[in-house]
Amino acid sequence: MEAVKPSAVTPSKSKWIRSLSKVLHLHTATAGIVPDDGVQKVKSKDAEEWNDSKTAKRLSKKFDSLHDEELERKVALEALIAKIFATVSAIKAGYAQLQHAQSPYDAEGIQAADQLIVTDLKKLSELKQCFLKKQYDPSPEHTMILADIQEQKSLSKTFEIMGKKLESQLKLKESEIIFLREKLDESNKHNRLLGKRLNQSGQLFVLDNLQLSSLTPSNFSTVLGQTVKSIRSFVRLMLDEMKSADWDINAAASSIEQGVVYWKADDKCFTFESFICREMFKAFHHPYFSLYGNSISEGKRRPQVFIDRFMEMKSVKVGEYLAVKPKSTFAKFCRTKYLQVVHPRMESSFFGNLSNRDMVNSYQFPDTMFFALFTEMAKRVWLLHCLAFAFEPEASIFQISKGCRFSEVYMESVAEEAFLSSESEPRVAFTVVPGFRIHKTVIQAQVYLSQLKTR
Numbered sequence: 001m002e003a004v005k006p007s008a009v010t011p012s013k014s015k016w017i018r019s020l021s022k023v024l025h026l027h028t029a030t031a032g033i034v035p036d037d038g039v040q041k042v043k044s045k046d047a048e049e050w051n052d053s054k055t056a057k058r059l060s061k062k063f064d065s066l067h068d069e070e071l072e073r074k075v076a077l078e079a080l081i082a083k084i085f086a087t088v089s090a091i092k093a094g095y096a097q098l099q100h101a102q103s104p105y106d107a108e109g110i111q112a113a114d115q116l117i118v119t120d121l122k123k124l125s126e127l128k129q130c131f132l133k134k135q136y137d138p139s140p141e142h143t144m145i146l147a148d149i150q151e152q153k154s155l156s157k158t159f160e161i162m163g164k165k166l167e168s169q170l171k172l173k174e175s176e177i178i179f180l181r182e183k184l185d186e187s188n189k190h191n192r193l194l195g196k197r198l199n200q201s202g203q204l205f206v207l208d209n210l211q212l213s214s215l216t217p218s219n220f221s222t223v224l225g226q227t228v229k230s231i232r233s234f235v236r237l238m239l240d241e242m243k244s245a246d247w248d249i250n251a252a253a254s255s256i257e258q259g260v261v262y263w264k265a266d267d268k269c270f271t272f273e274s275f276i277c278r279e280m281f282k283a284f285h286h287p288y289f290s291l292y293g294n295s296i297s298e299g300k301r302r303p304q305v306f307i308d309r310f311m312e313m314k315s316v317k318v319g320e321y322l323a324v325k326p327k328s329t330f331a332k333f334c335r336t337k338y339l340q341v342v343h344p345r346m347e348s349s350f351f352g353n354l355s356n357r358d359m360v361n362s363y364q365f366p367d368t369m370f371f372a373l374f375t376e377m378a379k380r381v382w383l384l385h386c387l388a389f390a391f392e393p394e395a396s397i398f399q400i401s402k403g404c405r406f407s408e409v410y411m412e413s414v415a416e417e418a419f420l421s422s423e424s425e426p427r428v429a430f431t432v433v434p435g436f437r438i439h440k441t442v443i444q445a446q447v448y449l450s451q452l453k454t455r
Contacts, residue, residue, distance in 0.1 A: 076136030082147035083137075084127050089154035090120045096161040103168075191369075212307045212390060217441040220387050220395060224443060227380035228433055231280070234377045235273045237370065245349040260429045261451045263417040270414055270448045274432045279341045280381045281434055284397045287389055291332050303390045310386035318375040319367070326363045334378045335360050341374070388436070395438040399431040400447050410435060411447045418449035426450055 094116040101109030130136070137143040210219065242249060253260075253268040256275045262268060283290040287306075313321075313330065322331050338360050347357050356366045365371065388395035400411060405427060406418075413419070418426040426449035435445030 072140075073136070075140045079137050079140035079143040079147070080127060080131060082144045082151075084124065086147040086150040086154065087120050087123045087127065089151045089158070091117055091124070093154040093157040093161070094120060096158045100161045100165055210307065210311065212304055215307070215387070215390055217438040217443070220384070220391075220436065220438060221443055223380070223384050223387055224436070227377075227384050228446075230377045230380040231276055231433075232273060234373050235269060235276055237373050238276075239269060239272060241350045241370070242346075247349070257430045260448070263415050263450070267415055267448070270432050271430070274430050274448070276341060276377075277431075277433050280337055280377070281397060282340070284385060284388070284434075285394075288329060289333055289336070289385070291329065291336060303392050303394075306386045306389040310383055310390065313379065313386070314383055318379050319365070319372060322365045322375065326365065330379075330382055331363060331365075333382060334365070334375055335363060337378055337381075338371075338374060388438075391438055393439075395436050397434050397436055398445065399434050400428050400445050402428060402430060404428045406447070406449055408444075410442060410444060412444040413449050414446050415448055415450075424451070 094113050098110060098113035098117065101113055239249070242252065249268060253271040257271045260271070321328075322334065325331060339357070342357070344354055344357060347354055350370070356368065356371060359366050360371075365375070388397075398410075405425065406413065411428070414432050429448045429450035431445055431447050433446035436443040
């Protein structure tokens with residue numbers, strides 16, 4: 001077999017390689033020909049696209065890096081703000097605890113709350129320095145969660161303290177309500193009692209059709225009984241006011257009537273009743289209680305005038321009458337008697353000032369229960385006076401002197417114990433209510449009988 005010679009293969013192979021090389025070179029040369037002022041610049045599209053992609057990737061990485069840094073800084077700042085809010089809430093809770101510990105006073109609670117507030121203020125100062133030095137927390141997410149938990153705990157603590165405070169205030173208000181209700185009940189009871197006192201003297205219905213010709217001593221006795229009830233109502237009110245003002249009742253009674261031995265301690269009320277009657281019935285024997293001096297003579301007295309005055313006044317409401325007629329004769333009577341009965345020192349101790357006295361003195365009548373009860377009493381005395389001068393001749397008034405022996409004809413004892421005593425016969429200590437004489441009829445004086453002290 002004949003061997004193949006290398007010289008026979010090589011030329012044809014070399015020729016093929018050279019042809020392939022030319023084709024590749026031609027393709028490379030003609031791929032990017034760009035004319036520029038007659039100068040051809042050849043640039044590879046693949047190389048340009050590769051460079052642009054590389055630049056874009058580099059810029060994207062840089063942007064992502066800046067974005068991540070900004071995001072981290074923002075999250076860290078939010079974590080710092082969350083810690084600040086949590087610390088402020090803790091300070092508020094501490095301050096609430098401090099206030100709660102002050103009422104009622106709790107020294108240990110105040111000290112503990114004060115320490116908490118100081119600690120939280122220091123934390124707040126440290127957070128300020130962290131912000132200025134940009135020393136942020138390395139794990140902000142975890143910090144924000146803890147800060148939120150701390151803030152919620154502080155808020156819960158604050159609300160708990162506020163709840164305790166409100167409960168305490170509620171108990172205090174309930175106590176005040178109970179106290180005020182008791183005071184209201186007491187005031188209502190007192191008002192009802194005063195109302196009874198005002199009305200217990202009764203209305204004068206039985207004398208609605210009273211005529212001068214039909215006037216009898218019995219009519220006078222009826223009005224006198226109602227007058228005495230009205231006087232005793234005012235005396236009880238006056239004694240209540242004296243007790244409220246811490247008066248020494250014994251000393252006051254002794255200043256009115258000296259040397260009296262009382263059967264009971266409560267009998268001292270008769271002394272004050274005697275004083276009121278003495279002042280209210282003073283000048284009773286004058287037609288107008290000497291309000292006008294001697295300008296009205298006894299000869300000009302006309303019984304019909306007094307019966308007309310009685311019918312005019314018996315059904316009126318005193319307060320309304322005084323408001324409408326502040327300068328009437330009855331208003332002058334009320335003014336004069338009030339200034340005589342109620343001493344300035346008494347009024348000042350009862351009411352703390354003399355405003356009532358000043359008003360009455362200027363014919364302005366106060367709208368108080370004390371003055372209302374006084375004017376009701378004054379009205380009864382005024383009506384009794386009108387009836388007394390409606391008789392012809394007029395009814396006369398008398399009192400029993402101290403030390404007189406008891407007489408059933410002219411006297412009535414207000415203390416039954418005087419007749420039960422086995423000691424010597426009691427004598428008149430003082431007249432409580434004066435007596436009256438109408439024609440031949442005697443209306444007994446009410447007296448207090450006692451064993452008089454001997455000096």
